[in-house]
Amino acid sequence: MQLDGATRRFLVAVLTGFGLLRLWAMFAVPFTDTTEARYGEIARKMVETGNWLTPQFDYGVPFWGKPPLHTWLSAGGMQLFGVNEVAARLPILLTALAVLFLVWLWVRDTVGRNTALVAMAVLATMAMFFGASGFVMTDMPMVLSTTLVMVGFWQAVGGGNSRWGYGVFLGLAIGMLAKGPVAVVLSGIPLMLWLALTWNWHLLRLLPWARGMALLTVLVAPWYVAAEIATPGFLRYFLIGEHVQRFLTPGWQGDLYGSGHREAKGMIWLFWLMAALPWSLVAALLLTRPGKLVTMFRQDRSAWLVYLLLWALSPLLLFTPASNILAAYVLPGLPAAAVLLVVLFTQMFEDQPSRAARTGFAIATLAIFALFLALTSGAVFAPQKIRLKSDKALVAAASSAMPGAPLYTLGGRSYSAEFYSRGKARAIDPEDFARLAGSGAPVAFSVPPDMASEAATLGLENLGKYGRHVLFVTQPTNEVK
Structure with missing residues (x-):
């Protein structure tokens, strides 16, 4: 050639x-x-x-x-x-x-x-x-x-x-x-x-x-x-x-x-x-x-x-x-x-x-x-528009809003949440979700959008949608930037 x-x-x-x-x-x-x-x-x-x-x-x-x-x-x-x-x-x-x-x-x-x-x-x-x-x-x-x-x-x-x-x-x-x-x-x-x-x-x-x-x-x-x-x-x-x-x-x-x-x-x-x-x-x-x-x-x-x-x-x-x-x-x-x-x-x-x-x-x-x-x-x-399947931004927001609080994910295991939380994020089922939400302890939750209304009825604070999930916490927090 x-x-x-x-x-x-x-x-x-x-x-x-x-x-x-x-x-x-x-x-x-x-x-x-x-x-x-x-x-x-x-x-x-x-x-x-x-x-x-x-x-x-x-x-x-x-x-x-x-x-x-x-x-x-x-x-x-x-x-x-x-x-x-x-x-x-x-x-x-x-x-x-x-x-x-x-x-x-x-x-x-x-x-x-x-x-x-x-x-x-x-x-x-x-x-x-x-x-x-x-x-x-x-x-x-x-x-x-x-x-x-x-x-x-x-x-x-x-x-x-x-x-x-x-x-x-x-x-x-x-x-x-x-x-x-x-x-x-x-x-x-x-x-x-x-x-x-x-x-x-x-x-x-x-x-x-x-x-x-x-x-x-x-x-x-x-x-x-x-x-x-x-x-x-x-x-x-x-x-x-x-x-x-x-x-x-x-x-x-x-x-x-x-x-x-x-x-x-x-x-x-x-x-x-x-x-x-x-x-x-x-x-x-x-x-x-x-x-x-x-x-x-x-x-x-x-x-x-x-x-x-x-x-x-x-x-x-x-x-x-x-x-x-x-x-x-x-x-x-x-x-x-x-x-x-x-x-x-x-x-x-x-x-x-x-x-x-x-x-x-x-x-x-x-x-x-x-x-x-x-x-x-x-x-x-534009991760939202292409529906990027990553919880990096959510983990960062949860850490900023509630330092040291555990993060739980609903809707299945999120390996990206686990990686960015250094292994602290844990998957839970709906029964554990309701129990932890009412425990009074500072906790953060990664919730699928179709479960957001349920989370709101449990008295959780909605901090917004990050990627494919919505971030909820159990107590009032400072505004997440």
């Missing part, structure tokens, strides 16, 4: 602009319920309690849903920089940057610097990747895992650098500590299919199996053993419940930490189309020339395009029969999808004017940038 100086500068500007927008969002947007606030609060509890072995869903209640790598990352950030959103998000952003670097390094060595720069820009601007790059959850460490495995394998067996083979086992270790055995499956599907289709099974001999497995065991086994000893029952729930029943049982009722996400089977493909925007539109454009696509794959003697395709499709193949899925499950395949789309597009339309391609790229990146800028601006300047 040939790029002039102006195009390179534009790509660097795109990466810089999206990076600055990501940083602004990390500083300005509060934790929102449920996912990010929940994982942020689990990490905060790890710092507070000093228990770095077992993530805690609540004080004394182990969180068996995921291994602790993402919690260690966010808790480590808060240990270093204080309990705040940026400290928890920064390690996740660093994992995203590591993924981008791996993609750039790999594509540079395989097809050249220019293609590597474009592929990195495409991946960085994919809707789901950009959103997850500074979001406290398990998925970005998982993407780092699968990317390291896939890049490490190709570089070790095809790039002539055997040291990359250790990257395969290090990547598997990261995945096992980020999400568990699903990391092995997501990496194994494309690798095994590629080896079978190309009949290159002999390449497996090039991996450092003895030392690699020793590395994997040393990094992973101690935590799994210690976790089962500390909280018996973890392995059964995590390996069977989270890895089998969650995906095969619609509306799985065994989830200890929420409810199942029941989706129609095959919904993962629609999730991919949304997650890869705006570049999933390029995939649709490529499909308009099926004959050319087939020719390009046939002429690829190294089968690199097949490798990329299988990697990109692996989450879709795994989760197509599953009902209990989330849109973020497509993330591990996005690095390969970004590279594949760039390589196929440049080969398929190499005879077309480059100006048209540059214009289309500029329009697509500006459109997705405008979307994320609008969402971030809305979260910062």
